[in-house]
Amino acid sequence: MDLINKSILFLGAGSAAEAIISGIIKGKVVSNNQLFVTNRENEERLSYLQERYQVICSRHKEELISKADIIILAMKPNDLEKSILPIKALFKENQLIISILAGKSTDKITDLIGLPIPVIRAMPNTSASIGYAATALTKGKYAIEQHMIQAKQLFQTIGMTTIVKEDDMHAITAISGSGPAYIYYLVEALEKAAIEAGLSSSVARELITQTVIGAGNMLRLSGEDPETLRQKITSPNGTTEAGISILENNHFRRIVMECVKGAKERSEELGNGQ
């Protein structure tokens, strides 16, 4: 079961779909004319995606679904039912459904479609657009190993993949699905602080971006854990110690724990249709 010659349909054309489409095209495993995209009503968005990525965009769901080997669900979790119910009769058991929706279980999707159709649940992130996604994958009850191999192949074109238990998906959504946003939020705060400390925004942006890239690569390539890496920077009575003591006094770790807990709970709520 190779991806070559497989037609892949995106039901949903928002930022997550675009990040994945962009990454898949750069990965060159699947060609543009194997990628179909549709959405609810936003024609302008489809025209943009068609022009930018040369993918096939259309509002004719019936035709697109009948041609698709793999259908990627990429609408908001709370739009799942409204999206699927009117078109459920179009799905076939030999198609593979891949859902990237936060919170929604594979059982929920199978039940909605009402067929013993294979479903793989994936949680990627927007770094997919440059081939740096971290994607967790889990299979539903009708998916077999071959479906997982296919999903893995697809998501490996946009970054790294890992296979997990479905129970872990809420936590993963809170960590690596939402994770890039936490990093960007930190960078926004660092930039603001840099400007307040007298740097120009361009110098601040350049230095902070490289600092984040450097730290990420150190985590991956140095073989050392984050605590050791941090300690190597923290000279006794130096600047880092002064900065980190303020993070500690303001309960930075506790705030991060609460952030992840809040995101995980929201994923659970979305799963329950809240």
Ligand SMILES: NC(=O)C1=CN([C@@H]2O[C@H](COP(=O)(O)OP(=O)(O)OC[C@H]3O[C@@H](n4cnc5c(N)ncnc54)[C@H](OP(=O)(O)O)[C@@H]3O)[C@@H](O)[C@H]2O)C=CC1
């Ligand atoms: N953004 C992210 O970083 C990540 C998001 N996800 C998941 O991806 C999903 C999409 O998120 P995101 O891209 O941010 O959301 P967006 O709001 O950007 O996009 C949602 C898309 O779904 C479309 N849609 C709505 N109803 C239907 C329908 N009935 N049929 C087909 N398409 C429909 C919308 O179309 P229209 O504009 O016409 O209404 C829109 O294109 C979510 O479930 C989210 O949990 C997962 C990982 C990361």
Ligand SMILES: O=C(O)[C@@H]1CCC=N1
């Ligand atoms: O914010 C969200 O709900 C989605 C899921 C993971 C990232 N974005």
